[in-house]
Amino acid sequence: MALNPVLGKLVSKRVVLASASPRRQEILSNVGLRFEVVPSWFKETLEKSSFTAPYEYAVETAKQKALEVANRMHVKHQRTPDVVIGADTIVSVDGQILEKPVDKQDAYRMLSRLNGKEHSVFTGVAILHCCSKDNHLEMEITDFYEETKVKFSELSEELLWEYIHSGEPMDKAGGYGIQALGGMLVEYVHGDFLNVVGFPLNHFCKKLAELYYPASKQNVQHKKCDSMPSVDTFKNLSDGKSESSDFPEHKVSSKLDSSGMCSSGAVYTSENSSTVRLGFTVPLGNQNGVSQSASKLPSKILELMDGFRASKALFVASKLKIFDHLKDKGPMKAVDVANDVGTSVCGTERLLDACASLGLLEKTSQGYSNTDSANTYLTSDGKYSLHGYIIHSNDHLWPLFTNLESAVKEGSRQNHRAFGKKADDLFKDYYHSQEVKQRFMAAMHSIAHLTARDVATAFDLSKFKSACDLGGCTGALAHELVQVYPNLKVTVFDLPEVIANTSYFQPSGQHTAPVTFVSGDFFKDNLPEADLYILSRVLHDWPDEKIHVLLSKISAVCRPGCAILVAEMVLDDEKKNRSTALLQSLNMLVQTEGKERSGCEYQALLEKHGFTNVKIRITGNLLDWIAEYEIRRKKRCRKKKKSMVIEKKRISQSYEEEVFTASNFECPYKKLEPPCPVVPLLSHRKLQLSPFYSIVLAQFSDIQKSPMM
Numbered sequence: 001m002a003l004n005p006v007l008g009k010l011v012s013k014r015v016v017l018a019s020a021s022p023r024r025q026e027i028l029s030n031v032g033l034r035f036e037v038v039p040s041w042f043k044e045t046l047e048k049s050s051f052t053a054p055y056e057y058a059v060e061t062a063k064q065k066a067l068e069v070a071n072r073m074h075v076k077h078q079r080t081p082d083v084v085i086g087a088d089t090i091v092s093v094d095g096q097i098l099e100k101p102v103d104k105q106d107a108y109r110m111l112s113r114l115n116g117k118e119h120s121v122f123t124g125v126a127i128l129h130c131c132s133k134d135n136h137l138e139m140e141i142t143d144f145y146e147e148t149k150v151k152f153s154e155l156s157e158e159l160l161w162e163y164i165h166s167g168e169p170m171d172k173a174g175g176y177g178i179q180a181l182g183g184m185l186v187e188y189v190h191g192d193f194l195n196v197v198g199f200p201l202n203h204f205c206k207k208l209a210e211l212y213y214p215a216s217k218q219n220v221q222h223k224k225c226d227s228m229p230s231v232d233t234f235k236n237l238s239d240g241k242s243e244s245s246d247f248p249e250h251k252v253s254s255k256l257d258s259s260g261m262c263s264s265g266a267v268y269t270s271e272n273s274s275t276v277r278l279g280f281t282v283p284l285g286n287q288n289g290v291s292q293s294a295s296k297l298p299s300k301i302l303e304l305m306d307g308f309r310a311s312k313a314l315f316v317a318s319k320l321k322i323f324d325h326l327k328d329k330g331p332m333k334a335v336d337v338a339n340d341v342g343t344s345v346c347g348t349e350r351l352l353d354a355c356a357s358l359g360l361l362e363k364t365s366q367g368y369s370n371t372d373s374a375n376t377y378l379t380s381d382g383k384y385s386l387h388g389y390i391i392h393s394n395d396h397l398w399p400l401f402t403n404l405e406s407a408v409k410e411g412s413r414q415n416h417r418a419f420g421k422k423a424d425d426l427f428k429d430y431y432h433s434q435e436v437k438q439r440f441m442a443a444m445h446s447i448a449h450l451t452a453r454d455v456a457t458a459f460d461l462s463k464f465k466s467a468c469d470l471g472g473c474t475g476a477l478a479h480e481l482v483q484v485y486p487n488l489k490v491t492v493f494d495l496p497e498v499i500a501n502t503s504y505f506q507p508s509g510q511h512t513a514p515v516t517f518v519s520g521d522f523f524k525d526n527l528p529e530a531d532l533y534i535l536s537r538v539l540h541d542w543p544d545e546k547i548h549v550l551l552s553k554i555s556a557v558c559r560p561g562c563a564i565l566v567a568e569m570v571l572d573d574e575k576k577n578r579s580t581a582l583l584q585s586l587n588m589l590v591q592t593e594g595k596e597r598s599g600c601e602y603q604a605l606l607e608k609h610g611f612t613n614v615k616i617r618i619t620g621n622l623l624d625w626i627a628e629y630e631i632r633r634k635k636r637c638r639k640k641k642k643s644m645v646i647e648k649k650r651i652s653q654s655y656e657e658e659v660f661t662a663s664n665f666e667c668p669y670k671k672l673e674p675p676c677p678v679v680p681l682l683s684h685r686k687l688q689l690s691p692f693y694s695i696v697l698a699q700f701s702d703i704q705k706s707p708m709m
């Protein structure tokens with residue numbers, strides 16, 4: 001270990017390489033690192049246009065690869081690794097990012113772009129230090145990138161094709177392997193050669209030195225990271241016992257302080273790196289000599305302060321249908337957009353610039369045009385349009401949220417303040433004003449349509465012949481279900497006012513016979529017969545008492561073998577981590593009597609009606625949590641009075657969480673492209689396993705039904 005004492009620091013740790021790349025495995029094992037290989041299931045589909053620089057894309061992808069593996073190991077395999085390493089290599093030329101070619105033609109396209117020119121190779125690396133506290137995964141993320149410049153000679157077409165036919169380009173970023181035949185194409189390399197091959201070993205070792213030997217980071221900083229810390233330095237420091245803590249010694253480098261301030265990870269590292277800790281709130285104070293000077297920006301707070309501006313910019317651009325105009329006519333100058341939509345030129349220009357800076361639009365010398373995301377999700381008529389939900393957010397949720405302070409003080413919904421109407425009257429409005437009804441249904445349709453695939457395919461539902469989607473609104477989920485399970489017939493059950501307006505939302509060109517619509521009130525009327533009852537985004541609208549009424553009605557019509565499927569956002573049991581779901585719970589506070597619940601809470605509700613065996617999955621998309629509860633009738637004689645403590649313990653042992661991302665789950669029946677934006681549009685840098693739904697599958701055993709407890 002004399003040569004690599006930093007790597008020696010990892011000897012006693014469970015190190016995981018979250019990569020299938022044989023080159024990365026070879027580079028790291030060549031220097032004696034022992035690690036387990038767990039290839040990441042994260043799909044490299046982040047929206048490139050939302051990154052301002054190519055290396056940001058590589059770093060974010062590396063981070064997401066590592067996060068997916070860390071979380072999967074923690075949740076699914078219940079083995080928390082100590083260190084997870086993720087990496088992503090890309091080639092950047094003329095402002096374009098090149099990844100691995102999809103076929104020979106693509107390889108030719110890439111190599112022709114590189115021909116005779118200099119390009120940059122970026123490898124983003126993420127090092128996650130993980131530990132499990134109270135069964136909750138906590139991580140410190142360090143990331144960095146390395147850039148190497150490579151120049152290709154002028155190459156003939158014949159040579160390019162000969163190289164392509166060798167098969168070498170196919171699994172390599174930019175379509176060449178510098179370590180093999182591809183080396184013949186290269187005139188010069190400026191920088192770390194191994195970085196081009198897929199892993200910047202030198203920078204990685206420096207980073208470990210900074211992490212494990214905080215004293216050396218001053219050295220590193222002074223030298224601006226242009227060389228390895230001296231072997232002497234390593235020697236002196238290598239005797240230290242830094243392994244005792246869960247995270248490396250530099251802990252203070254970058255994390256939230258008690259007021260939520262996030263100190264920059266670049267305090268002592270080179271420009272192209274940062275360290276962030278997830279799930280920790282550590283007071284400033286003992287900073288191990290690292291200066292926490294005024295140069296630190298409270299970036300997290302600033303971002304939260306400004307968050308509403310970005311939301312409103314998106315809402316207004318959607319409301320003005322700017323994305324529709326640009327889809328049809330883009331690229332367009334601000335003045336032309338303003339003329340088309342009837343707005344001021346100066347205001348429109350600022351709005352378009354803001355949208356471009358948020359990654360919603362592209363701005364070039366020809367004008368503004370939609371990004372791919374905007375075309376898919378923001379135009380009003382796209383298959384996966386979120387337009388309806390955005391308008392609902394602007395017109396309905398925004399005024400309600402303006403009254404959040406009162407909602408918190410009073411603990412109740414704020415429809416009277418926001419709209420001058422009692423909640424019940426407003427509810428009637430929903431269904432009596434055609435405009436409000438259409439807007440509400442369009443909003444529900446947007447979300448249901450976008451998430452239906454994951455809800456439908458989270459579990460194997462092929463054994464069910466009939467399903468009833470209670471509160472199924474426009475039938476978006478129902479249509480997805482019959483696509484995935486051709487033998488399934490689905491009844492959508494909703495209020496008469498809703499059912500009367502569903503025709504507008506029916507898919508064209510799809511065989512709609514297996515989906516039927518029945519009107520009724522699920523609290524009052526008889527429920528249609530079915531093998532599977534579905535409650536998607538329904539339970540969160542109601543307080544526990546009403547949920548019991550509904551569940552007991554469902555249970556009353558269930559036969560042995562029937563099941564219930566629930567899809568909801570799910571809070572973590574301690575209600576402190578999943579901010580998207582926690583904010584959604586505030587959303588329910590301002591407008592309903594309901595709330596979001598944790599897996600344990602849903603399970604407790606269901607258990608009262610005889611449902612057991614819970615499985616939770618994380619989808620990775622907008623509705624990230626998927627839970628399956630196997631529900632069985634319990635015997636009448638079951639002792640009720642077992643304390644909640646025992647009950648809770650049993651609950652938490654009885655469900656299992658699984659990582660379930662749109663990118664990793666393969667529907668056993670049909671291989672379908674996931675429709676969801678795996679990365680939320682405006683917050684790709686913050687995607688950490690946050691927003692969520694749960695699905696509950698409840699089955700009857702042959703044991704006789706018990707009365708409700």
Ligand SMILES: O=c1[nH]cc([C@@H]2O[C@H](COP(=O)(O)OP(=O)(O)OP(=O)(O)O)[C@@H](O)[C@H]2O)c(=O)[nH]1
Pocket residue numbers: 018019020021022023024039040044065087088089090100171172173176177178179182196197198199
């Ligand atoms: O000269 C070379 N340039 C690049 C490579 C190899 O290219 C791939 C880059 O792809 P990526 O970073 O996405 O990594 P994957 O192979 O898909 O594995 P993950 O599981 O980590 O996603 C990488 O393998 C480089 O080694 C090369 O070999 N030579």
